[in-house]
Amino acid sequence: MSLLEISENVRLAREYALLGNYSSAVVCYQGVLEQIQKYMFSVRDSAVKQKWQQVWQEINEENKHVRDIMTTLESFQLETAPKQALKAVDPTVKCRCIILYRSSPCAVRRTPMPSRDGKGHGNRLSTGPRFQNRQSPRSTNGDRGKAQKGKDKKENASKQKEDKNKPEIPETEVKKFDRGGEDKDLIETLERDIISQNPNVKWDDIADLEDAKRLLKEAVVLPMWMPEFFKGIRRPWKGVLMVGPPGTGKTLLAKAVATECRTTFFNVSSSTLTSKYRGESEKLVRLLFEMARFYAPTTIFIDEIDSICSRRGTSEEHEASRRVKAELLVQMDGVGGTSENDPSKMVMVLAATNFPWDIDEALRRRLEKRIYIPLPSAKGRVELLKINLKELDLADDVDMDKIAEQMEGYSGADITNVCRDASLMAMRRRIEGLTPEEIRNISRDEMHMPTTMEDFQTALKKVSKSVSAADLEKYEKWIAEFGSC
Template identity: 55%
Template sequence: MSVKLSEMYEYMKMGRENALLGNYDTSLVYYQGLQQQIQRLIANVKDPERKRKWIEAREMINQEYEQVKEISQTLASFLTDKPRAFNAHVEDFGSPFGDNARHEEPTRDPDVWPPPTPVEHRPSPNLRGGVRPGPRKAEPVRSRNQPAPSKPGAAGGDRRRAAPGYGNVDRGRERPSEKGKEKKKPDDGEKKFDGMGYDKDLVEGLERDIVQKNPNIRWDQVADLVEAKKLLQEAVVLPLIIPDFFKGIRRPWRGVLMVGPPGTGKTMLAKAVATECGTTFFNVSSATLSSKYHGESEKLVRLLFEMARFYAPSTIFIDEIDSICSKRGSDSEHEASRRVKAELLVQMDGVAGTGEDEGEPKIVMVLAATNFPWDLDEALRRRLEKRIYIPLPTAEGREELLKINLREVELARDVNLTSVAQELDGYSGADITNVCRDAAMMSFRRRIIGLTPEQVRNIPKEELQMPPTMEDFKEAIKKVNKSVSQADLEKYQNWMKEFGSV
């Protein structure tokens, strides 16, 4: 642990020193290394109080990192936008130093300057197409203070010599914006998706609505579900730790489908994957990929996967995927819905293997959840290679869920969570949460019976926060019924026997 702390201290020291010296790109690298070290440390710490302090430290480091990143992006924008604005000013209003500052071409009459139009639009490919070495550009500058040539042929010869250099200047000024866009992509210090070819509003909408860098849900906040956690760690965590091993036939799973009754923790598992693995989390629903304009929904699907590959390693979580990709070929299916499904299937098949030109595969995993697996399209079911069942919590899982939900609530001495968990057999995780909420409110309800709002406002805080008793839990269990029937459970089990792939 001491070695890790010394490394973290060194990373923080070097990151801050480089930021103060103006080496922002180097500083960002040290900050990223420090964030990874803190994330690993938090994953291994068991003491809740100590873990809370490390999480606070991580938030402070993240704030410093964002400030340095913002400064770096601002400086980068100055480097690309300032020359472009200056060139636009010169083109629109002329050089402030006169046309001779732009055109170094000798003229026939030293008292008359040539018009700029013939020089800007030279039609001859021989004059503009020639590629001259860099030092030739300075050649016309030396001729500025020399007298005009007396021989008629000399002017023409000098003009021909200067024209290629001038053509190079024109080309550099005509395309500054294009070069700026090309250079923005590989900038390591600025991880910003370039939505060339897409509507700017679509890109900004996806980044604003569905990109989550840190959903802040950890493995210990998800009770039970040991097998599901193991599979997700194998699919996402291990390929990030040892990428050299997960190649070829051992390549990571590109699609995982979580099947189970409502309220069993499917969405919580997906958020825990993004938090613990440090991946970019895309939370997608049917509303995210729908649009009233013809053909725009398919563009959104393609843009989503391109953004996921850009921000890789990333996780695309599609909740209630049956609403997006149900079985094709039904009479009630709309043509637009069929096109969206087709684009989704194509993009899912093309996720793996991208980025191989850069020597580093892009890890993008599609994580889907559904309560109606029997409604899914067959082609989508094939692409979701791992299909796991998220069952109702076991007795141990129910007790763990009670502890997680009541960790901030003081309980009465007569409360036995083990016996409460036994009475909650058949309840889902969401049902158990509702029981805990109802039991925690019982003492408050008894205290305010018959009181006016003004009297309730004057009640001391100690009297309001009375600990719930065992009787409160029994009363809450009577009020909150199960949300999943036995017939539903049998339906899920039969589907898993036929199509499951744990």
């Protein structure tokens, strides 16, 4: 893959958008975004990677604008708009852009060639100059065909001279993990767990949890910004464990790390590392960490880690499960040496669990930082309400401080459920007693009604908190004994 090909694909997407072939433009835009994400895995310079991230954001904005245009046109159901421009995707473009998605690590877009019969491809681009040179039919004596061939040779010779005069753009090869043909299927399985798309969760989208955000920035971001400082005894943490009740934002913090830190991010679950074949699960664990070191700096996020590495030696433990745990522990010990002298080779394991007391003692030692993600405080509950309700029209009588006070003991997920239920109250009142036909004929303006304080009071009666006081006491006892903030 070369940088010239990324530029060519962007130009093609914009050309389709300008000509009104929005569906084809969207497919091409998505392929380009995937190309850039894959290309960024090979970039080592953080400043260059940040510039590429800005380019990705700009192209993503263009993609969103094109999608908005499509949505608007479809909502108005314009009969004058050609159906092919709105819905039909050119088969040639579709095929070419699918290649952009599926090839690994990045696809090469080949220059589109005219079909054998010299006709265009059936879309609006076929009227352009690229498709106007059609072959003339061969006459009975073949003279016209010979003249055409001579003309083609002259054109090709002139094109070759022009290409020689053009400055050469050096091609950049994208680094790809390869073990010489061994374990290809397993490697492809793990590559699917690399998050290349932006989860679009920023630190500001997470209310409260300042200690957790500070620690994650210190463990992932700062070593990339100050590599000379984070050496020796100051080396980055190789393992961070997030402990807390369900719905407090542990997985959301991991998504923020993937969005903000611009490192290669592996999102791993128990299903990724398990196989029905003997010995293959351990091999998956080893390949995961080999790939992480190859694509370093890397963050491996293991959600619900207690399901993979529970306490060893129990009567319910299976032999295969014990081997997977042993391999995971061995590989985590091997990760530390990669980041001790060079933070750019850093591999950090980020884990989350709701049952910290079930985790094996050896894994607990390797997860050097163990932080408690508590229920939101009074200030955090107000921030959560503002984040959840920022796109909602509220009545003048809504008092967020009073609502937050009534939701003491609610988790972040519980607060979101309350806001969601309250936002639907106005709609429920409006359609009450109406027939399906009357409901379908309601205009948007009629459904646009602000949410009142009474709606929140009704929602609070319906949505109860999901974490008990006994559970909180259990978490606090564990973190007091084993916590390491």
